[in-house]
Amino acid sequence: MLTLLKKIKNKIKSTIDGHWVEGRQRSGYSRFGLLPRKLTQFLGLDIVILRMPEGVELPGHKDRVPIRRQIWGYSKHMRLNIVIKQPKKGGQLWVLQDMNVNIPDAEPDFQYIYPENRVYWFVPSHIEHGVTKVEEGTRYVLSFGWCCR
Numbered sequence: 001m002l003t004l005l006k007k008i009k010n011k012i013k014s015t016i017d018g019h020w021v022e023g024r025q026r027s028g029y030s031r032f033g034l035l036p037r038k039l040t041q042f043l044g045l046d047i048v049i050l051r052m053p054e055g056v057e058l059p060g061h062k063d064r065v066p067i068r069r070q071i072w073g074y075s076k077h078m079r080l081n082i083v084i085k086q087p088k089k090g091g092q093l094w095v096l097q098d099m100n101v102n103i104p105d106a107e108p109d110f111q112y113i114y115p116e117n118r119v120y121w122f123v124p125s126h127i128e129h130g131v132t133k134v135e136e137g138t139r140y141v142l143s144f145g146w147c148c149r
Contacts, residue, residue, distance in 0.1 A: 020051065028056035044069055045146035049084070050139075052091055057133035060096065063124035065147055074147040077125035081144075083118040087137030093120060096128040 023029040033040065034047040044066075052058070063077045081093070097113050100106035122129065124145075131139070 023050065023058075025058055025061060027058050028053070029058060041068070043146075044074065045144070048143050048145075050141040050143055052087075052131060052134050052139040052141075054087070054134050054136060054138065057090075058131035060094075060128045060130040062126065062128055063145075065125050069147040073149055075125075076123055076148050077145065078121070078148060079124050079143060079145045080119070080121045082142045083120075084140040084142055085138065086118075087134045087139045089137065090133050090135035091137070091139035092132045094130055094132060095122060 020030040020032050023031050029050055029052040031051070032049045034049065035043075035045075040046045063079070065074055065077050092114050095113050095115070096110050099109040099111050101108075
């Protein structure tokens with residue numbers, strides 16, 4: 001049984017090492033999709049591992065809902081991130097959040113929030129977010145994304 005597990009681990013490792021692609025933001029991070037592209041497109045969800053090496057930062061942005069999903073009435077892009085390995089220094093997720101969102105008629109009060117949890121769920125199509133510069137080490141995140149109405 002142990003030999004079988006080692007073979008599976010080596011197969012996964014060799015597959016992952018050979019299929020990293022540049023991230024969508026073109027800022028130096030890379031991603032590895034754990035589902036076949038056709039299945040991802042059909043289901044409207046993705047499961048990826050994100051890798052951010054030393055020196056990389058992800059500037060503030062909002063993720064768009066793909067056009068093919070908008071046609072079917074989907075307006076939100078949801079994401080559940082699980083930090084697998086945090087770098088020794090830097091590489092912190094941040095979100096720009098309106099602290100007065102639940103107060104009627106209040107002026108927006110946007111503040112930077114730095115979640116310290118390893119597991120973080122948010123709506124990246126509606127919330128500006130990014131990652132601070134990785135100053136030492138590499139950041140790995142397992143990320144689940146899907147579209148909904």
